[in-house]
Amino acid sequence: MAKGLLFVLSGPSGVGKGTVGNALREKLPELTYSVSATTRSPRMGEQDGVNYFFKSREQFLGMIERDELLEHAEYVGNYYGTPRDFVDQTLAQGKDIFLEIEVQGALKVKEKFPDGIFIFLLPPSLDELKDRIRGRGTETQATIDHRMSVAVDEMNLLRHYDYAVVNDEIDFACKRIESIIIAEHCKVHP
Numbered sequence: 556m557a558k559g560l561l562f563v564l565s566g567p568s569g570v571g572k573g574t575v576g577n578a579l580r581e582k583l584p585e586l587t588y589s590v591s592a593t594t595r596s597p598r599m600g601e602q603d604g605v606n607y608f609f610k611s612r613e614q615f616l617g618m619i620e621r622d623e624l625l626e627h628a629e630y631v632g633n634y635y636g637t638p639r640d641f642v643d644q645t646l647a648q649g650k651d652i653f654l655e656i657e658v659q660g661a662l663k664v665k666e667k668f669p670d671g672i673f674i675f676l677l678p679p680s681l682d683e684l685k686d687r688i689r690g691r692g693t694e695t696q697a698t699i700d701h702r703m704s705v706a707v708d709e710m711n712l713l714r715h716y717d718y719a720v721v722n723d724e725i726d727f728a729c730k731r732i733e734s735i736i737i738a739e740h741c742k743v744h745p
């Protein structure tokens with residue numbers, strides 16, 4: 556049986572990864588989405604095991620020690636990581652897996668899965684990015700400033716990605732990502 560393909564979506568905080576990811580889940584229910592572990596507190600409406608596996612710092616460090624994470628990274632004061640077994644099992648079943656993770660983690664995944672397909676979601680502009688983070692209303696001013704400075708550093712790593720998708724309109728961005736998935740399945744593999 557053919558193995559599934561591994562897709563990674565990254566992009567700065569507030570660019571719309573969550574929004575586009577949710578829209579993709581509706582449009583492409585057959586795609587399997589990795590659920591990350593994090594030490595960040597749940598936001599309003601977030602559910603354990605659905606949006607993230609919410610862990611204490613000790614629990615997270617235990618997962619690292621037991622080598623249960625494919626990659627992990629520290630981002631704006633919290634740990635985030637991708638459970639390894641779920642990714643391996645999904646691919647082994649011939650199904651695609653979709654990871655939404657920040658750039659340091661994405662680069663580590665690239666070392667382990669050089670054939671993965673890496674997609675970077677870009678804001679139409681930096682001003683629009685700041686407005687979106689602010690508009691979401693989940694962050695303090697200090698966290699917004701921190702996330703904006705990380706965003707600029709992250710965008711400098713765009714060259715490591717295979718595709719750049721501008722999130723101007725949610726529907727257009729989804730269409731572009733769907734097109735990438737379709738095209739990757741049509742590729743002639745050696």
Ligand SMILES: Nc1nc2c(ncn2[C@@H]2O[C@H](COP(=O)(O)OP(=O)(O)O)[C@@H](O)[C@H]2O)c(=O)[nH]1
Pocket residue numbers: 565566567568569572573591592595626627628630635636637638655656657658659660661
């Ligand atoms: N390396 C890594 N990054 C992750 C993982 N899960 C989520 N992230 C990233 O961590 C960053 C912060 O996520 P979050 O706190 O949910 O905020 P938001 O994505 O900006 O709404 C985002 O860039 C996520 O894509 C993971 O398993 N590994």
Ligand SMILES: Nc1ncnc2c1ncn2[C@@H]1O[C@H](COP(=O)(O)OP(=O)(O)O)[C@@H](O)[C@H]1O
Pocket residue numbers: 566567568569570571572573574575687688690691722723724725
């Ligand atoms: N294409 C878009 N146009 C306008 N606003 C958007 C778009 N995509 C996302 N947003 C808004 O931007 C904010 C940040 O989106 P979110 O999905 O939480 O970003 P991320 O997961 O990348 O941090 C949210 O308030 C969301 O509604």
